[in-house]
Amino acid sequence: MYLKARNRETKPTKRDLTKMKTVCMWIIPVLILLLLESKQVESKKYQRCELTRVLVENYHFDKTFISNWICLVEHESYLDTSKITVNQNDSKNYGLFQISSKNYCSEGRKGGQCNMKCEDFSNDDIGDDIACARMIQEREGFKYWKGxxxxxxxxxxxxxxxxxxxxxxxxxxxxxxxxxxx
Incomplete structure (x- = not known):
């Protein structure tokens, strides 16, 4: 195969510049689309009193049981909404309340008894976590959580x-x- 050697002083031709512009016109939109498509999951690490306030004021938790909920969350997820724990049976526990993929949610799609996507429990929106945790607590009591x-x-x-x-x-x-x- 014959390669044409270029002199260092040779300037890019108009054809070369056109090719470079065409490549850039394709690369930039593709990069923008990739950035827009990649969802960044935000998580939150609560402080004890901050979470107490949020649960009572925003989600109407009964003050009688709030100490149980806070103790549970401190020992299950260390107040971290992004916590994911892999269990020995290959199921996982997700989020603030460490909700199990075995029974209460499904990975990659909505499902389980809470009809939720497990990954949705690992972000800073705790409303869905709370709805599922309350259902679990009503059905099984606090004893559901080993912590x-x-x-x-x-x-x-x-x-x-x-x-x-x-x-x-x-x-x-x-x-x-x-x-x-x-």
Missing amino acids: WERYCRNPQNLPNLRVACNLRSLSPLRTPRGFLLG
Whole structure:
């Protein structure tokens, strides 16, 4: 095969410049599309009192059981919405409440008893996590969560949020038309 050697002083031809422009005209839109398509999952690491406030004020959690919920979340996910744990049976637990892909959600598509996509539990939108966690708690109680069973079952181990987070001052947020839905 014969290759034509170029002199270093040779300037690019008009044809070369046209080819470069054409390539750039294709590369730039493709890169923009790739950037737009890639969803960045945002996560949040809560502080104890911050999550307490959010659960009571925005999601209307009963103050009677809020210490159980906070203790559970502290021991299951360390207050981190992006936490994913792989279990020995190859199922995974997702998000703040460590909801299992075995029964309550499906990976890659909606499914399970909560009819949710598991990956949706690993972002900073905790509304769907809360809906599913409340359903689990109603069906199975707090004992569903091993972290609660091990560390929070004894009421003496529950955090005193009344003192630590000034729980008495918290109340569900209201609008002129009633409660805000979280």
